[in-house]
Amino acid sequence: MKNLVWFRRDLRLKDNTALLHACKDAADGVVAVFYITPAQWTEHNDAPLKVDFWLRNVAALSKSLAKINIPLLVEECNQFSEVPDAVLALAKKHGCGDIFFNREYEVNERRRDESLLQLATEFSVSIHQFHDRVIVPPREIKTKDERPYSVFTPYRKRWDKIAADFGSVQKTPPKQKALNIQPSKVPDSVDGFCFDDLPTELWPASEDEAQRRLEMFAGKIDDYGEARDVPALAGTSGLSPYLAAGVISPRQCLAAAINTDAGAIGGEGGATTWISELTWRDFYAHVMVGFPRVSMDLPFKEKTKKLKWRSSKKDLEAWKTGQTGYPIVDAGMRQLNQTGWMHNRLRMVTAMFLTKNLLIDWREGEKYFMEKLIDGDLAANNGGWQWSASTGTDAVPYFRIFSPFSQSKRFDTEAEFIKQMCPELTEVSPKAIHDLNKLAKALKETGADYPAYIVDYKESRERALAAFKAL
Template identity: 45%
Template sequence: MTTLVWFRTDLRVHDNPALWHAAQRKDDVLGVVFVSEKQWRRHGLGPRKIQLIKNRMYALADELKALNIPLLIVNAPTFAECNLSLQRACVQMNISRVNFNIEYEVNERHRDIEFARWCRENQIEVNKFHDQCLLPPGSVVTQQGGPFRVFTPFKKAWLQQANVVMQPPLPAPAKRNAADARTLETLARVQSQMLKQGPLPEQEDDPLWSVAEADAHDKLECFISERALDYKDDRDHPLREGTSRLSFELSLGILSQRQCLHAAQQENKGFLAGGFPGIDCWISELIWREFYRHLLVAFPDLCKHKAFKPETEAVPWRHDEDDFLAWCEGRTGYPIVDAAMRQLVQQGWMHNRLRMITAMFLTKHLLIDWRKGEAFFNHWLVDADLASNNGGWQWSASTGADGAPYFRIFNPTSQSEKFDASAEFIAQMVPELAVLAPKDRHAPDNLQRARCRYPLPVVNHQYGRARALEAFKLSQAQTLTEGDA
């Protein structure tokens, strides 16, 4: 008998429930992963993230090979073709059961429902495991039994449950006996047939982003042992190595949520809260990540480009392509915004404080629909992740799950002076301003801008702020009027 492990956004051998439970049986174990590039593009992923996914698949194949577990890498452009390929493989390989870790997005859930239905009809056992969240969506609810809509009470309830169920991460499976000649022959035949669906992609190493699981473990250990204690103080300063930068590894599943939480808890005197302030703060950020996944399941319209707060659909967003393009290209005339946007395009990553500044600038100062910014980030980020990206953008736009009112609007210049006081980050990412004195880089005057060939601001801060407040106020009034009609 053979158990097939279907890898998705869980591309690792350590702490992988689907793989671990498959390996505990005496059955043969086979892995499969799909290159679904057409589907990924439909979901807005950009070329860099797509290439890194492919690179990680090849690295996973090598890591599994060391455990004598073969991995089929299959070209199936869409989720529908994934299911057809998987069904053929199950028949050809005489698969008795399939293990996979659950994905929570709407399209992925529909794909899995269809496949599970086919398996039932063909007497193939399906085993599903929760992997992306320590506590499965739907398990952390209010006293009335509904989903939490605000983070702070969610976190309090989450901590109460997590302290009870928290367990160490699962190890990698033990090395298995090598597959026999007949199994290898069948596997080669299936792989050959699947190659007819299209050639497998090439590897293209990215100098900034390693896809090795061992490197991810080292990166986590380095952060926990060297920087986590200072996380609360350092995390908002883009020039400091204050954050973990593990969002990339989490988005591909090279690391698990449990691995990060467990490592932090161990360094935090055994606590998930109430230990060192820096580690407590980082754990809180991991809980935010989980909160957004719970919301995705409780409110599936979030996967369909809908605002979490329905009344904000009435906000009269501006459709100014020139302003939007200036934001995309890092030439808004606000140095911290432009530095952040250039970091995004160059590195495929942006510091979290800068994500809030740039998102709030687009949605409040320019009054441009958050969905356009969310899509731009999704295209460029190597850590692109629907739940976190959508949650962050809607938080910044005041359309999402947040207890604060809509009139929270960051002043980008004040943010720059506070979190990049020396303006060194600005000098690095906007080099034309490096010739200015540090204090002048935050908001150059017109003469300095002309000398540096740096653009004037696309909008005055006070004007943009007032315009946003009026737009949100009008949308609320309109919603109330419609509700009374």
């Protein structure tokens, strides 16, 4: 019988555990499938730009698979709940007795897979699932009393000790027996996921492109520790869309970092700092599995459920559109709206501004990011939002509130990035841009068409502190 490999967010040929196992001893050949699930994607707030990126990568994957005689079928089911029946019917149609896939860790995805496991026995089909999305599988790292870690630093210490055991890059599968099955034509778009004027050329599809980016980044990884916080520099890898769609594996990233510095795990240089970001990625997947409430719209810190968030459509809209009157916040939001991606430092600044200075529920921000981000990933996005809102795994107590002005002064000193995103401020000096009162005066003097601040910094900070104290 043939083997069926089901691709999800692991759109690559190289270092793909499920694919490699499907190709082992597959005497009768291998068939592949990818499901388009529009209603589910809408429910998950998946961004049109991300869906477009997925489709372009599915098309690239289909070409690579065809070279090793694996036809990729692209099927459509509206919801995840319809997929288990569909995949089993497909297996039957093509004479496949084994289905291979890499696990996904979100609640809806896990329910879908559990339902497939139950149905598969009736169909006499064997299911083979693998941990492939992260370096160290969730549940692998536990506290002494067998519980999942809820704080990053001790998690990371343990991760550093065992990552190498899980981190080897695997072989690329060899050519398979040729089959008389035509690959599907991959659609260019999916109804309901349209967008205008977004620069898809910033994110070319394909594994080769992801590898090219990794190699380029590896060449400057030593500078990462300094450069990663400066939005005006291309100091980070820009690999997040590729990692989120699985066009590159985190193991390949780890291997590239170690290749530049053999002692990078647990070391001190730029490669170590970058590996620590890959560890955060693993950590948030581990949190989602250990504390599934976080993928059900609930806070990680349960007592913060009672926090009295403000409701203000006007303030939320000003934040979304980059019109708050706080230059660094507006620059970040405009970057998101214009490119579908935002620099990490700005994700923290804009998230903290929404949840602390505007005291608006983190779930509003989480949803908006998901609707826009090309790299939107539930675990990382939820983790980042809850960390910034102090409802999450941040070990520091509730009063971590970034001042947008100290942040912009420190990380965009010459206001280079701010001016790029907010050209209205071209004539305003960096000094004024980094100071609320000076900015108000400079706007009057220069007549710059930039909004007045929508909230007073000191008052809004006090309001946030009071709201958290009241818990």
